[in-house]
Amino acid sequence: MSDGMDRFIGVVAWLVGVAAVVLTVFFLALPAAPVAAHTALEASSPKAGGKIGVAPAQLVLKFTEPIMNTGSRVEVQDPDGRTYQAGPARIAGDQLTQSLAPLGPAGQYQVRIRVVAADGHPLITGMRFTLTKPGPAAGGAKADDRPIALAPVYSTSGSVNNAPTWAPWLGGAFAVVLMSGAVLFGRRATRGLD
Numbered sequence: 001m002s003d004g005m006d007r008f009i010g011v012v013a014w015l016v017g018v019a020a021v022v023l024t025v026f027f028l029a030l031p032a033a034p035v036a037a038h039t040a041l042e043a044s045s046p047k048a049g050g051k052i053g054v055a056p057a058q059l060v061l062k063f064t065e066p067i068m069n070t071g072s073r074v075e076v077q078d079p080d081g082r083t084y085q086a087g088p089a090r091i092a093g094d095q096l097t098q099s100l101a102p103l104g105p106a107g108q109y110q111v112r113i114r115v116v117a118a119d120g121h122p123l124i125t126g127m128r129f130t131l132t133k134p135g136p137a138a139g140g141a142k143a144d145d146r147p148i149a150l151a152p153v154y155s156t157s158g159s160v161n162n163a164p165t166w167a168p169w170l171g172g173a174f175a176v177v178l179m180s181g182a183v184l185f186g187r188r189a190t191r192g193l194d
Helices: 003-029 167-189
Strands: 041-045 058-063 073-077 090-092 095-099 107-116 122-131
Touching (some): 073 095
Antiparallel strands (some): 073 107
């Protein structure tokens, strides 16, 4: 190779290294922006993980963002696998209300939830609550149809960020590999120029 070509390859390798450093600093210094358009379960009635003595007549779920009327599905399942949702869910803004058939035996009820955020992204989540006394379908007390206050599912600190915790580590590893490759390429391309 000629000296001009070697020098050109050395300059290109140096530019690739500088670009790698600049991109790495940019992406690592960029604050993790909250996923503002995505939604998460914010509150529920009955309370997620809670224990109740009287079966509810409905399940109410509040989300962090508005949800769409299409694509939503709620399934409430008793300890024996029977389901108790009655009719389609009603949605108003960020709140979903699912009427329930009279609940059965005491025990843990699993709620499977699928909603679609206003931006079109689906959310598939779930929760559980425990019925401590049999419901109306198992000879227990009549279902409680009074509105119950929503209980927070988690503490909201102003934003929801459901980005995986390993993402910055993956980005850092990629940057290290890219910079190492640039340095090795630059050293190989400029070998013998001294």
